[in-house]
Amino acid sequence: MSARLARLRIGALYAGGFLGPFGGGVVSSMLPEMGADLGVSTGSAASTLSAYLFPFALAMLVSGTLGARWGRVRTVRLAYLLYVVSSLLCAVAPTLDLLLGARALQGIGNSFTTPLLLASLAAVTPRERLGRVLGTFGALQAAGQTSAPLVGGLAAEFDWRYAFVVLAVVAAILGLVGLPAATSPSTPGGRPERLRDALTVPVLRVAVVALLGWGALGGLNFLVAFRAEDTFGLSSTQRGLLLTVFGVAGILVARRVGGLIDRIGPRRAIVGAAPVGAVLIALAGTMPSLVVVGLVWAAAGVASQFILVGVNAAVLGSSGANRGGAVSVVQSFRFSGAAFAPLALTPLYGVHPTLAFVIPAVLLAVVAPLVMTGRKT
Numbered sequence: 001m002s003a004r005l006a007r008l009r010i011g012a013l014y015a016g017g018f019l020g021p022f023g024g025g026v027v028s029s030m031l032p033e034m035g036a037d038l039g040v041s042t043g044s045a046a047s048t049l050s051a052y053l054f055p056f057a058l059a060m061l062v063s064g065t066l067g068a069r070w071g072r073v074r075t076v077r078l079a080y081l082l083y084v085v086s087s088l089l090c091a092v093a094p095t096l097d098l099l100l101g102a103r104a105l106q107g108i109g110n111s112f113t114t115p116l117l118l119a120s121l122a123a124v125t126p127r128e129r130l131g132r133v134l135g136t137f138g139a140l141q142a143a144g145q146t147s148a149p150l151v152g153g154l155a156a157e158f159d160w161r162y163a164f165v166v167l168a169v170v171a172a173i174l175g176l177v178g179l180p181a182a183t184s185p186s187t188p189g190g191r192p193e194r195l196r197d198a199l200t201v202p203v204l205r206v207a208v209v210a211l212l213g214w215g216a217l218g219g220l221n222f223l224v225a226f227r228a229e230d231t232f233g234l235s236s237t238q239r240g241l242l243l244t245v246f247g248v249a250g251i252l253v254a255r256r257v258g259g260l261i262d263r264i265g266p267r268r269a270i271v272g273a274a275p276v277g278a279v280l281i282a283l284a285g286t287m288p289s290l291v292v293v294g295l296v297w298a299a300a301g302v303a304s305q306f307i308l309v310g311v312n313a314a315v316l317g318s319s320g321a322n323r324g325g326a327v328s329v330v331q332s333f334r335f336s337g338a339a340f341a342p343l344a345l346t347p348l349y350g351v352h353p354t355l356a357f358v359i360p361a362v363l364l365a366v367v368a369p370l371v372m373t374g375r376k377t
């Protein structure tokens with residue numbers, strides 16, 4: 001394989017990291033246009049977010065293990081093919097029900113790319129550089145999440161369906177490029193990967209931290225938006241700009257965060273970042289100054305990178321069996337946290353807005369360090 005092709009395939013790994021959160025969040029800014037076109041309310045159109053996220057998180061519990069059994073290269077190509085087909089179905093869906101079904105297929109396709117791309121990166125990266133590489137991957141994921149609403153909004157100015165055509169084209173290109181050659185997992189004795197090897201106590205500890213870290217940080221974007229409107233009277237555009245600072249800060253620091261994690265280790269990074277992130281969450285929910293809220297929310301984006309890069313490095317840097325399956329479980333818990341946060345905290349916000357911020361902050365500050373304490377990484 002030529003050096004140019006090898007570099008292209010490494011680049012495709014990072015591009016796949018961008019595509020996942022981008023495809024999930026691209027609909028968030030074009031829900032009114034989608035609803036009007038399909039003859040449903042904006043609230044009903046918003047179900048396209050959950051239709052993607054829940055199958056995505058659920059399938060990811062087993063996608064890493066199955067992908068390792070079937071072969072990472074073949075599985076990722078097939079997953080991109082499913083993503084292409086489902087994106088085109090989204091583009092032509094005449095009803096909301098068909099669009100929801102196509103979005104679910106998109107989520108399932110993405111569930112077989114994200115963990116296998118991470119495992120493939122780990123397979124071609126020396127352990128002493130793993131944090132920095134995972135930080136770059138995290139930056140691309142943050143970029144995908146941050147840019148998705150903007151690109152979706154621009155597409156909706158013409159036709160919201162164009163956004164899904166673009167997703168299909170990008171996924172097709174990535175599927176054709178494929179993965180680096182040295183990404184095949186090795187298992188003791190040549191036995192197939194087993195889910196039980198991924199569902200170990202150390203992996204589940206890291207998974208709980210991922211759930212709290214994303215559910216209580218990035219998953220609280222909606223609460224910050226609620227408060228921005230209720231307390232500061234921000235318009236939709238102004239709220240969007242406020243929320244963007246979280247992702248932009250994460251993009252700017254993710255690679256440096258990864259380098260620091262290479263030096264101090266994932267466990268120390270997570271144990272240190274969790275209480276800091278918790279304080280920032282509480283401040284975002286209580287400070288009376290909009291400027292302060294914007295600054296602490298940007299800082300929360302930095303704290304989130306310490307936790308998210310840390311949990312990936314903790315799993316992929318270990319010597320345990322079925323690392324692809326393990327990172328798949330961790331990512332499943334991570335996105336489950338984002339999926340359940342609105343369900344759990346929106347009613348609480350209606351009753352007591354401050355508690356909706358303080359409770360997840362306390363959980364993150366107390367549970368995450370406690371769970372990681374004593375785990376050697």
